[in-house]
Amino acid sequence: MIRLPDARGLLRVYEPRREPAPSTTRSPAESATLACRTVFSAAHVVADPFADTMPDGPAAVDWEATLAFRRHLWSYGLGVAEAVDTAQRGMGLDWAGAAELIRRSSAEAKTVGGRIACGAGTDQLTRPDPPLADVRRAYEEQLALVEESGAQTILMASRALAATARGPEDYLEVYGHLLRQATAPVILHWLGPMFDPALTGYWGSDDLDTATDTFLEVVAAHPDKVDGVKVSLLDAERETALRRRLPSGVRCYTGDDFNYPGLIEGDEYGFSHALLGIFDPLGPRAAEAVRVLGTGDSKGFRELLDPTVELSRHLFRAPTRFYKTGVVLLAWLAGHQEHFTMVGGLQSARSLPHLARAYELADGLGLFPDPALAEARMKSLLTVYGGVDA
Template sequence: MGGLTLLAPDGALSRVALPDAPEYTRPTAALRSRVAYAAAHVVPRVAGDNTPGQPADIDWDATLDFRRAVYGWGLGVADAMDTAQRNMGLDAAATRELIARSAEVARESGGRVVVGVNTDHVEEERISLRAVTDAFLSQLAFTEEQGAGPVLMASRHLARAAESAEDYRRVYREVLQAASGPVVLHWLGTAFDPTLEGYFGSSDWRAASAVLLEIIEENVDKVAGVKMSLLDAASEVSVRERLPEGVRMFTGDDFNYVGLIGGASVPDAAQPARDAEARHQHSDALLGAFAALAPSASAAIQALDADDPDRYLAILGPTEELSRQIFAAPTFYYKTGVAFLSWLNGHQVAFQMVGGLHSARSLPHLSRIVELAAGCGALEDPELAADRWHGMLRVNGVDA
């Protein structure tokens, strides 16, 4: 195939070969060995005023078609979360519409969907613990009305209002008891949102995890799992091994997911479970990275279903370097890389994002994403991707 032009930070150009797309096969039955959700992004309307500070103007056809594509690979969708630019351009009205529309598409497609429940529809920055609880309850009720599975996201309001670990216990206790069925808890680290410093009552993950586990154990019938996004594999394994029976660990670690998902079934994978006899020998997945890597993620889990851990590592292992580039500091701008790959892979007609966030990464940063995506098989149509990337370079004055 043709070549690929790359742009270095110093402005130097280089040319590398453009590999063929891998021939991954869509599953013919449900994935069995892992539960995996791709945290999906939203696609803006090209003619919309998606400038900073404006309400999100979403291209619903492209946004929902992307979710259908994820379901086609056998993965679930995690929606209206940080990958969808929650708290970074996706306003409250757009969030509610996204949840309703996404839940409807899941029913039509026979897909599995979970969605974020937060307190972010409240405009005031500082509110009381009572108001935090009520805000959670309001969004929880709406989500359950839509038929979607709730994910209780870390709340900036709660982080500001809580004065002790007991405040977290009190709020989560009331919200969980109001849930009609089990929910997923979300522990988001400061790399993704610096305002969540000290969540669960401490900046030390060991102390905070003790509070989290107490909340789960007190409400075990209302907790389906916990998503950890601390980008620290050791902390995830530590919590995973102490979860009550029946509570899943959903990795949100976009740096170390290969070993965490592979677990004890994958020899020599990064950060395997320490105790082969432990009840929880692997993590399931709820990852923004999987929105950029749906075919690879599906093929890798299909390999685990076939009891082929070597193929799992061969497929998913090379993607981790790409994910680390997408999620490089400042990590909260990772959504730009997810949308960029969506555009390269033909899932949207333009590289645009709500809030103008497509400008959050440099051309050399995006060039490295292109290079790594080509190398690990993440370009679904390499010729289309190369054509779009080279056009972007030319628009920016670079002779591609």
């Protein structure tokens, strides 16, 4: 038994699972091939809890625990989307830390045969409104590092470009320049302002229809250099409409953590692949669901994945950019790391009732391999941060 605080600040009794849930996932060896969809999990970083750091100082990363979690994801056949927003890029992880993460994770991927794509952005820039030429050079530096590492490139949305661009023509110029020099097809990442308010008006307009036209113009001009687009707007209808307008051979990777089961399943006109932050805590279950879908069993796919949406919508609720806190909480409770410290002190970004509800939903889904460990760790958190004799 554990007492959990609710949104009103009142304690209520919750009875956790006594035993692990009946297995809905195969062993890593059995589920390592996902043929019907390309699936990336955007992975979190594990902080070094003993580093003497400040919230606005350089990130201190526990490299072994961070790489161990990536091996966990690869073992189930998932790809890893590295050094993107789930890894606290721009929210505790600076470019120096991201560059080291890209190098280390890419080397690890080669060792284990894992698929990896890494984010290239402009976060080494410090001016709030740098010249457009500086934005291009910053992108070029990061693109070169990702390519040198041997990883696929994710061209991330840039706060600097959003602040500097005068209109759609600047986006067309910058992205066209980068795609012409890319040595292999990239993933273009459209991250909506709910994930990062500094990206409001991306692609040169606050009107999403106009922004979509510019985005698709970039893709249409360089279809041989675009493997796919990653859309994180939390709008299933808009993603579906955009997906149907993509050139042949260009994939859509859903980044919609609210509506992913239906988007991945698809319709008579097509489907989305996946590049999702929620697949960090859902890794084995997500892999099994996609494997089931590959057998033609759409009903079984939805039975596995639909029940997870409530948890995902809870973790990603507004302000959405703080979803990383819940993701790391679940990694700690599941035993993937030994502490709940985050780079930049972001463990404090969500309330205790929010974290308690995340625990309850995850436990209800049977996501914890050791429910007793998860319960004990949740009780310790409640005691330290809430003074609760749980």
